[in-house]
Amino acid sequence: MSKILIRGAKILGGEPQDVLIDGETVAEVGTGIEAGDATVVEAAGQILLPGLVDLHTHLREPGREDSETVLTGTRAAASGGFTAVHAMANTFPVADTAGVVEQVWRLGKESGYCDVQPVGAVTVGLEGKQLAELGAMHDSAAGVKVFSDDGKCVDDAVIMRRALEYVKAFDGVVAQHAQEPRLTEGAQMNEGVVSAELGLGGWPAVAEESIIARDVLLAAHVDSRVHICHLSTAGSVEIVRWAKSKGWNVTAEVTPHHLLLTDELVRSYNPVYKVNPPLRTEADVMALREALADGTIDCVATDHAPHPHEDKDCEWAAAAMGMVGLETALSVVQQTMVDTGLIDWAGVADRMSFRPAAIGRLEGHGRPVSAGEPANLTLVDPAYRGAVDPAGFASRSRNTPYEGRELPGRVTHTFLRGRATVVDGKLA
Amino acid sequence: MLRLPGGNPRTPRHLISAADLTRDDAVLILDTAEEMARVADRPIKKLPTLRGRTVVNLFFEDSTRTRISFEAAAKRLSADVINFSAKGSSVSKGESLKDTAMTLEAMGADAVVIRHGASGAPYRLATSGWIDGAVVNAGDGTHEHPTQALLDAFTMRRRLVGADAGIGKDLEGRRITIVGDILHSRVARSNVHLLTTLGAHVTLVAPPTLVPVGVEQWPCDVSYGLDEVLPKSDAVMMLRVQRERMNAAYFPTEREYSRRYGLDGLRMARMPEHAIVMHPGPMVRGMEITAEVADSDRCTAVEQVANGVSTRMAVLYLLLGGSETALPSAARTEENK
Numbered sequence: 001m002s003k004i005l006i007r008g009a010k011i012l013g014g015e016p017q018d019v020l021i022d023g024e025t026v027a028e029v030g031t032g033i034e035a036g037d038a039t040v041v042e043a044a045g046q047i048l049l050p051g052l053v054d055l056h057t058h059l060r061e062p063g064r065e066d067s068e069t070v071l072t073g074t075r076a077a078a079s080g081g082f083t084a085v086h087a088m089a090n091t092f093p094v095a096d097t098a099g100v101v102e103q104v105w106r107l108g109k110e111s112g113y114c115d116v117q118p119v120g121a122v123t124v125g126l127e128g129k130q131l132a133e134l135g136a137m138h139d140s141a142a143g144v145k146v147f148s149d150d151g152k153c154v155d156d157a158v159i160m161r162r163a164l165e166y167v168k169a170f171d172g173v174v175a176q177h178a179q180e181p182r183l184t185e186g187a188q189m190n191e192g193v194v195s196a197e198l199g200l201g202g203w204p205a206v207a208e209e210s211i212i213a214r215d216v217l218l219a220a221h222v223d224s225r226v227h228i229c230h231l232s233t234a235g236s237v238e239i240v241r242w243a244k245s246k247g248w249n250v251t252a253e254v255t256p257h258h259l260l261l262t263d264e265l266v267r268s269y270n271p272v273y274k275v276n277p278p279l280r281t282e283a284d285v286m287a288l289r290e291a292l293a294d295g296t297i298d299c300v301a302t303d304h305a306p307h308p309h310e311d312k313d314c315e316w317a318a319a320a321m322g323m324v325g326l327e328t329a330l331s332v333v334q335q336t337m338v339d340t341g342l343i344d345w346a347g348v349a350d351r352m353s354f355r356p357a358a359i360g361r362l363e364g365h366g367r368p369v370s371a372g373e374p375a376n377l378t379l380v381d382p383a384y385r386g387a388v389d390p391a392g393f394a395s396r397s398r399n400t401p402y403e404g405r406e407l408p409g410r411v412t413h414t415f416l417r418g419r420a421t422v423v424d425g426k427l428a
Numbered sequence: 429m430l431r432l433p434g435g436n437p438r439t440p441r442h443l444i445s446a447a448d449l450t451r452d453d454a455v456l457i458l459d460t461a462e463e464m465a466r467v468a469d470r471p472i473k474k475l476p477t478l479r480g481r482t483v484v485n486l487f488f489e490d491s492t493r494t495r496i497s498f499e500a501a502a503k504r505l506s507a508d509v510i511n512f513s514a515k516g517s518s519v520s521k522g523e524s525l526k527d528t529a530m531t532l533e534a535m536g537a538d539a540v541v542i543r544h545g546a547s548g549a550p551y552r553l554a555t556s557g558w559i560d561g562a563v564v565n566a567g568d569g570t571h572e573h574p575t576q577a578l579l580d581a582f583t584m585r586r587r588l589v590g591a592d593a594g595i596g597k598d599l600e601g602r603r604i605t606i607v608g609d610i611l612h613s614r615v616a617r618s619n620v621h622l623l624t625t626l627g628a629h630v631t632l633v634a635p636p637t638l639v640p641v642g643v644e645q646w647p648c649d650v651s652y653g654l655d656e657v658l659p660k661s662d663a664v665m666m667l668r669v670q671r672e673r674m675n676a677a678y679f680p681t682e683r684e685y686s687r688r689y690g691l692d693g694l695r696m697a698r699m700p701e702h703a704i705v706m707h708p709g710p711m712v713r714g715m716e717i718t719a720e721v722a723d724s725d726r727c728t729a730v731e732q733v734a735n736g737v738s739t740r741m742a743v744l745y746l747l748l749g750g751s752e753t754a755l756p757s758a759a760r761t762e763e764n765k
Contacts, residue, residue, distance in 0.1 A: 094668030185748070188547075196642030198548040199571030222462060268555075313556075315525050317546035317569070 005036035013345025051083025051376030056301035063092025234287035256332035271319030306397030501740035600627035608667030675757035
């Protein structure tokens, strides 16, 4: 493999430096590095980040290849600056056995655009009744360490307790989709002023918060690790903040869309805004931004949820829940967190690479940009401004809530172990 | 001069929400409905206004009374009417709303009157670019039922102000009480918007379980007790309460609901003498309303049905009229034949 010299990039937003990649690793970081026979990437004005890591991605394969495949999903990930994604377990069949997680893992290896770390289901068939073979999935080639029934909540308190206890044997973590099922029967959108007017079934904040409150207490009781998926309310932030103040092993993620969009958008009845958990209020958005800035929320995770056009081109109640997010995540974080002064680019590296890799115990990712480290790198042009055009997405699906919206920043290059997967904003 | 309902810039040629109507829009519709009601008193109850136009009644929910009301309205305006019921149609075989709508438009629908179980379905139909025709919301999920609110307002104006005296007038200062399952009621939502626009003061009465979270932003009062509101009401509108709600723990038993929120003769006696009792139907006698009240001359339930045809004629006329001929001369043309 040849050498690549990234010249004049601001590493984590710092002073301009040169970075020499040799083979799969970062060989040298400094100023005035001679190019020699290396390919030169001129990166003046650009930000160099460790390759982004997503803890929450739906790649849909096996089963729903009409919306996404491991190949198209990892191409979308690379376009968005990601070098590793965690593939959620709600496929068909469900990733609840060593066989299925190994299949997804192997498809990821074959794609070559981005590392794919499969997430294993907590319970058989996501049914919430019987623990899946968590140990077998961990011991498989896929080496699963994150377990989640995402899409469904592990609502049975005993099953949740046992799962939290069981994964301690191999330092695993249970990622909870916090949604009390009885409180959300027929729920269509955030319960509040807008749902009252639109006549759409309300999805109360307490349905999320009550599960989070229970699970942080359970995690404390059995001294295990719990991770809260896509936290969406100001109340959830308060509970996680309290749990962390106790020193409990609780981590949490927020999606880009919950950092930017509110339930006011549902007034259009356009199902592109239908998502689980639902878009909340302006006050929630502000609380989430603040919590991400102060570290109460550990990381950003996309919850990239591709759906075919026909599943969104219909009336609200009939539409599928979810948004694609891999290719817009960094831009939304720049707009909501960096351009607002809440965090700097080092903060972005922490929330979108170091922290998610650490929570997932993912090796080779979320590493500092320094000599000897794996060359998983993302180069961003923060000065870029452009309207989102779904036609240009690498994802097979187009269900973005940002169509036509101007967002800042653009990923110009992505390197996966020294190999460019994105060059000048285009997939290599 | 013709004007179209729908003040919402996104849905100007449609009637989707009562909230989109200005005070003047609403009064024009009520005045036009009064003209239409006079047509109904003639031996020949038909106007040629919509001859050659096609109105499709697209009903995804069973609602015979609303469908035949729209059907009668369209036919009295000489429109061709196609009834499309989702039952036994391609919809039950999995056809999407979009394909159904495009199919109907291909058959030449000038207006689509839609009843759908999903809130927002008419709005999607009007704004998604699937079809070009006018869309009239005939009730969507638990969102709105604007023509019901219009016929209710029409009934109130006739009873409280007068058929002739009411022309050009709104409901300024009238006190309207709406009782029952507000949470699931599209009638209540449309009425709160429209009656407020017309200057009335609305009070909602229900057990707290049947009032939506977020109601505090609505332009009305909310009371959990019926008895204290009745003496201060010019009209009391009783909403149907479905027995199934009991199973979802919205209230303990039918009898408890009736005792606390049902309207019986004793309670009716607490209302001012001029006050009327309204019900959009179908009534559940013995639940929210006793037979004594339902059959009294203060109850306008049957009148509301008749007024529904006049009001829907007015809406279709104003949406589709499109002719330069103003209504009175059109009426004369028919009479002179």
